[in-house]
Amino acid sequence: MTMAVNLSPLTTFYPVNGIKIGTVCAQIKQTQHDDLTLFVIAENSTCAAVFTRNAFCAAPVIIARQHLFASAPRALLINSGNANAGTGQQGLQNARTCCDTVAKLLNCASTQVLPFSTGVIGQSLPVDKICGVVATALATANTENWENAAQAIMTTDTIPKAVSIQKIIADELITITGIAKGSGMIKPDMATMLSFIATDVQISQSLLQICLERAVNVSFNRITVDSDTSTNDACVLVATGKSGLHIDSVDHPAFADFCQAVTQVCTQLAQAIIRDGEGATKFITITVEQGSSEQECIDVAYTIAHSPLVKTAFFASDANWGRILAAVGRAPVDNLVIEAIKINLDDVCIVEQGGVAASYTEEQGRRIMQQNEITIRVNLGRGTQHATVWTCDFSYDYVKINAEYRT
Amino acid sequence: MTMAVNLSPLTTFYPVNGIKIGTVCAQIKQTQHDDLTLFVIAENSTCAAVFTRNAFCAAPVIIARQHLFASAPRALLINSGNANAGTGQQGLQNARTCCDTVAKLLNCASTQVLPFSTGVIGQSLPVDKICGVVATALATANTENWENAAQAIMTTDTIPKAVSIQKIIADELITITGIAKGSGMIKPDMATMLSFIATDVQISQSLLQICLERAVNVSFNRITVDSDTSTNDACVLVATGKSGLHIDSVDHPAFADFCQAVTQVCTQLAQAIIRDGEGATKFITITVEQGSSEQECIDVAYTIAHSPLVKTAFFASDANWGRILAAVGRAPVDNLVIEAIKINLDDVCIVEQGGVAASYTEEQGRRIMQQNEITIRVNLGRGTQHATVWTCDFSYDYVKINAEYRT
Known part of the structure; x- marks a missing residue:
C-alpha cells in the first residue's frame, strides 16, 4: 500500500x-x-x-x-x-x-x-x-x-x-x-x-x-x-x-x-x-493562468486533474506532455487559441505554439517527474485570471482500494 | 493482460x-x-x-x-x-x-x-x-x-x-x-x-x-x-x-x-x-430514460460512465449501488427529484425512493455482477426522453497499460 x-x-x-x-x-x-x-x-x-x-x-x-x-x-x-x-x-x-x-x-x-x-x-x-x-x-x-x-x-x-x-x-x-x-x-x-x-x-x-x-x-x-x-x-x-x-x-x-x-x-x-488520496504517490498542483475568466481556468485545471491518462502517466513518472495537451484541448472552454498556450512542468516549458517546446528535452522531463511534488502550469495567454487545483496520480493501489472496499 | x-x-x-x-x-x-x-x-x-x-x-x-x-x-x-x-x-x-x-x-x-x-x-x-x-x-x-x-x-x-x-x-x-x-x-x-x-x-x-x-x-x-x-x-x-x-x-x-x-x-x-477498452473485463450499457431532455439523459449516463468508483466496483464484480447513486446525484442536471428515480441492474431494481429498493438482496446483486455484460438503467421519472452510453470497467490493467505506454 x-x-x-x-x-x-x-x-x-x-x-x-x-x-x-x-x-x-x-x-x-x-x-x-x-x-x-x-x-x-x-x-x-x-x-x-x-x-x-x-x-x-x-x-x-x-x-x-x-x-x-x-x-x-x-x-x-x-x-x-x-x-x-x-x-x-x-x-x-x-x-x-x-x-x-x-x-x-x-x-x-x-x-x-x-x-x-x-x-x-x-x-x-x-x-x-x-x-x-x-x-x-x-x-x-x-x-x-x-x-x-x-x-x-x-x-x-x-x-x-x-x-x-x-x-x-x-x-x-x-x-x-x-x-x-x-x-x-x-x-x-x-x-x-x-x-x-x-x-x-x-x-x-x-x-x-x-x-x-x-x-x-x-x-x-x-x-x-x-x-x-x-x-x-x-x-x-x-x-x-x-x-x-x-x-x-x-x-x-x-x-x-x-x-x-x-x-x-x-x-x-x-x-x-x-x-493521502487513495493510492497517491504524487502531489500535483495545477495552476492555470492568464485566462479570460476564473471559471475557464478552473475548467481547464479540472479537465487535466480528472484525466485518467494524465494521472497514470504521473504514476509512471512519465513526462507524457501529449496527454496534458490533449486534456487542455478537450476542456469545456470556447475558442482556445492553441498557439497562445504555454504549458510548464515546474520550471520547464514543455509546450508552446501548439507543439512541444523547442528547448524541451526528455532529460528535463525525467528530472521533474522523479519528484513526488510537481506543478503543472498552463498559461492560456488571453487574460488576467488564474486558478489552482490540487490532485494526485492514479495508481494500481487506487484500483485495489476501490475494488476491495466492501469485501 | x-x-x-x-x-x-x-x-x-x-x-x-x-x-x-x-x-x-x-x-x-x-x-x-x-x-x-x-x-x-x-x-x-x-x-x-x-x-x-x-x-x-x-x-x-x-x-x-x-x-x-x-x-x-x-x-x-x-x-x-x-x-x-x-x-x-x-x-x-x-x-x-x-x-x-x-x-x-x-x-x-x-x-x-x-x-x-x-x-x-x-x-x-x-x-x-x-x-x-x-x-x-x-x-x-x-x-x-x-x-x-x-x-x-x-x-x-x-x-x-x-x-x-x-x-x-x-x-x-x-x-x-x-x-x-x-x-x-x-x-x-x-x-x-x-x-x-x-x-x-x-x-x-x-x-x-x-x-x-x-x-x-x-x-x-x-x-x-x-x-x-x-x-x-x-x-x-x-x-x-x-x-x-x-x-x-x-x-x-x-x-x-x-x-x-x-x-x-x-x-x-x-x-x-x-x-476492447484498455484493461476492460466488463461491457456496460447505461440507459437513462424518462428524462426531461435527451441532453440530461446523456449527462447522467456519462457521469456514471466516467466515475472511477463505479468502474472499479464493476471490475471487482461488487454491486456497490451506492456509488451509482452518488454519481447520479452529482450529475450536472438541475433539480433532480431523488424520490422519483429508479435504478436497475439488468432486471433487478436496486434503488427507488431515495434509497435501496425494498425488494433488493445482495444475492441478486452478486448474480448480476458475475456477468461480463451488464445494463445499468436509470429512470429519472420526469419525462419522455432517453439516451444510451456504452462503457467498460476500470482495472489494474488500465493503469498498467497507461503507465507503461511510452516505456
Whole structure:
C-alpha cells in the first residue's frame, strides 16, 4: 500500500477554549479503533457549515442542515464506518434518534446536535451501538482530544489530518484548530468529505459563514482525487468567542486577517486529503493562468486533474506532455487559441505554439517527474485570471482500494 | 493482460466495389507488423467525415479537413504508431508531404488524399519511412484487404475491429463494410479514434454527411473508456456508387433504411472499441430514460460512465449501488427529484425512493455482477426522453497499460 505524499501526523495541537471532544469505539467498523466522536461546544458559540451539493445527499447532511438553520449547535456527533446515505426515511429517523440521545445528556434541544456520518453507503446506521456509548464519549470529553478525533473520523485514510495554528490578530492571540478526513470519492462541491474546525474568535454566525465560504471556495472546492463527489461532504467551523478578539462586521480591520487564517487552515487540510488520496504517490498542483475568466481556468485545471491518462502517466513518472495537451484541448472552454498556450512542468516549458517546446528535452522531463511534488502550469495567454487545483496520480493501489472496499 | 469482452475477429468481409486497400510495414512501430494503410477510392465516389473537436487537434486532422473541403478524395493514407499531434508547423508540413507522394503515384491532386495518424503524441512523423513504402502499398492494393487494414491501424487494441453487412434496400443489394481502432483515450467528441467505412451506394456528399452525422451521434459519440478525447479522432464514410441503389434526396424512400444500416455498422464498431477498452473485463450499457431532455439523459449516463468508483466496483464484480447513486446525484442536471428515480441492474431494481429498493438482496446483486455484460438503467421519472452510453470497467490493467505506454 502506498503512503501519503509528504504528510506526517500533526504533533502540536492547540486546544480551542470552549471545545471539548470525546471519542469512543462504538464497533461500527470491524475494528477496536474509536469510530464515534462527540464535539461539545460551549454556549454562545457560533457555527458555520457548508455541505455537499450531491442531489443524493445523505440523511445526516439533511438533518444537520435543518438543525443548523433552527438553532446554534451545542454538539457535533460524528461516526465513521457507515455513511447513512441512500437509506431513505429510516436513515433520517436514525440520525434524529442519535441527536435526541445526545440532546438528553446535554440537556439541550435535539436541533442543537448536528449529526455527521462517513463510510459505506447504503447500510442501515447501527443506532443502538451509537446511542449505547454516547454517554461514555461525553464523560471522557476534554479539550486535549483533537488528535484522537482526527483518528476516529478516518475511513480509507492512511494518516490523520489536522492543522493547528495560533496567530496574533489585532493584538489578540487567537487559535484555529481543525481536522479533516477523506481519501477517495473526493471532488468536493461546496466542501469535502468531513472537516471540523474551531476557533476562539468571537464572531456572528453570518460573518463566520461568509468567512468559511470564502475559505472553502479556494481550498476544499479546489481538490480532486477521482472526480467523485461524496454524498456526505460537510465542513463545519465553530467560533467559541473565548479569545479577546471580537469581530462584529465585515469592515472590522481584523476580518480579512481572520479570513486569511481560516483559508490557510482549510488549504492545508484540503492538501492533506490529496496527499493521502487513495493510492497517491504524487502531489500535483495545477495552476492555470492568464485566462479570460476564473471559471475557464478552473475548467481547464479540472479537465487535466480528472484525466485518467494524465494521472497514470504521473504514476509512471512519465513526462507524457501529449496527454496534458490533449486534456487542455478537450476542456469545456470556447475558442482556445492553441498557439497562445504555454504549458510548464515546474520550471520547464514543455509546450508552446501548439507543439512541444523547442528547448524541451526528455532529460528535463525525467528530472521533474522523479519528484513526488510537481506543478503543472498552463498559461492560456488571453487574460488576467488564474486558478489552482490540487490532485494526485492514479495508481494500481487506487484500483485495489476501490475494488476491495466492501469485501 | 485482459482480453476483449465477447469480441472475436470478424471472419466474413464483403468487399466494397470501388475500394482497394494496400497495407505495408513502414517500421513506424518497433515491430514487423504492417503499420501503413492506403485506401484507393474509385473516381466519382463521395466521402463524408467527422473529426475530433479537441482544440489541440492533430496535424493530419487539420489537413484532412482542408482537403475534404477542397475536393472529393481519391485516397486515405493511415499510419499507426505515431499520432503526428502536438507537432506544430512541421507536423502540418509532414502530413502534406505524405499526401503529395500518394497524389503523384495516383496522378491526382494532393488535396484528394486525406491523411490519418494514430499512436504516440508529440513525436515527429517519420516521413521518409512512410513515403518510401507508399508505392508498395499501392502496388499490392486490392478489394479483399479489409482484414489486413483492420490489423494495420491498431495501437493498444488487442483485436481488430470490423463490421461488414449486406442488405437489400429498395430491391438493390448494397454492402457496407467498416473498420475501427481505439482502446484508450476514448471519449469521442464527434467521432472516435479512427474509423473507415465504405459502401457502394450512390449518394451525394451532402446526403452522405447527414447520414454519417446521424449515425455517429448515437454510436461513436456515445462511448467512453476513460473520458479522454483524442486529438486524432476521425470517422470517414465513403460511398462508391457502384451498386444499383441511387439515393438523391433526404425524401428518397431508401434514405432512412440506408441511415439505419450505417448506424448499425457504426454502433457495432463503437461497441467493439468498448469491448476492447484498455484493461476492460466488463461491457456496460447505461440507459437513462424518462428524462426531461435527451441532453440530461446523456449527462447522467456519462457521469456514471466516467466515475472511477463505479468502474472499479464493476471490475471487482461488487454491486456497490451506492456509488451509482452518488454519481447520479452529482450529475450536472438541475433539480433532480431523488424520490422519483429508479435504478436497475439488468432486471433487478436496486434503488427507488431515495434509497435501496425494498425488494433488493445482495444475492441478486452478486448474480448480476458475475456477468461480463451488464445494463445499468436509470429512470429519472420526469419525462419522455432517453439516451444510451456504452462503457467498460476500470482495472489494474488500465493503469498498467497507461503507465507503461511510452516505456
